[in-house]
Amino acid sequence: MPSALKIVLIAAAAGALGVLAGQLVSGNGWLMRTDLGQRVLQERMERESPKPPADLAVAARGAAMPPLRLQGLDKQPVQLPQAYAGRPILINIWASWCGPCIKEMPELSRYAKGQGADGTQVVGIALDNAADVAAFLQRVPVGYPILLDTPGPRDAGVQLGNLKGVLPYSVLIGADGKLVKQRIGPFEDGEIEGWAN
Numbered sequence: 001m002p003s004a005l006k007i008v009l010i011a012a013a014a015g016a017l018g019v020l021a022g023q024l025v026s027g028n029g030w031l032m033r034t035d036l037g038q039r040v041l042q043e044r045m046e047r048e049s050p051k052p053p054a055d056l057a058v059a060a061r062g063a064a065m066p067p068l069r070l071q072g073l074d075k076q077p078v079q080l081p082q083a084y085a086g087r088p089i090l091i092n093i094w095a096s097w098c099g100p101c102i103k104e105m106p107e108l109s110r111y112a113k114g115q116g117a118d119g120t121q122v123v124g125i126a127l128d129n130a131a132d133v134a135a136f137l138q139r140v141p142v143g144y145p146i147l148l149d150t151p152g153p154r155d156a157g158v159q160l161g162n163l164k165g166v167l168p169y170s171v172l173i174g175a176d177g178k179l180v181k182q183r184i185g186p187f188e189d190g191e192i193e194g195w196a197n
Helices: 003-025 035-048 099-113 130-139 191-196
Strands: 068-072 077-080 089-094 121-127 146-149 169-173 179-184
Touching: 035 179, 089 099, 099 121, 099 191, 130 146, 179 191
Parallel strands: 089 121, 121 146
Antiparallel strands: 068 077, 068 146, 089 169, 169 179
């Protein structure tokens, strides 16, 4: 093979790999919408993030999620995953000031409404203050429970594997209480069914 042709083929392969790498690191690339892309992004974030406190249990794929005790908007405590034992749980970490979080909430609400009593339970955890969350939910009501947590190095997002604190962040917990999937970034219209099933 002539050396000029080899150079062209190598350059084309390098370009294709560059496009693929760009899709992996870009928050809006098609690869980020795949399980493979999400796994790569999660691993990258774990490498680049500060280490969580040594005594803090952090969820990992395939392992039981650490129990969380959070307060609902009604000020009543809720234990996760025990409150929905025997059902899959889609936990979405968000805040009222997070634009992408707000954009995906109608999609999460639509999905939650279609699940019925035995389907996947959607739960939102707001890393925010109660007054801001209540005011937000007056404008944008949702059809699933919202719990509250204080943002920081020990918050629910960190315990569920979001060491970098990126919002929105979602996890799927199986009916057995084990972490099945993690998702960094918002859901687009119609994506949740494919991701959660």
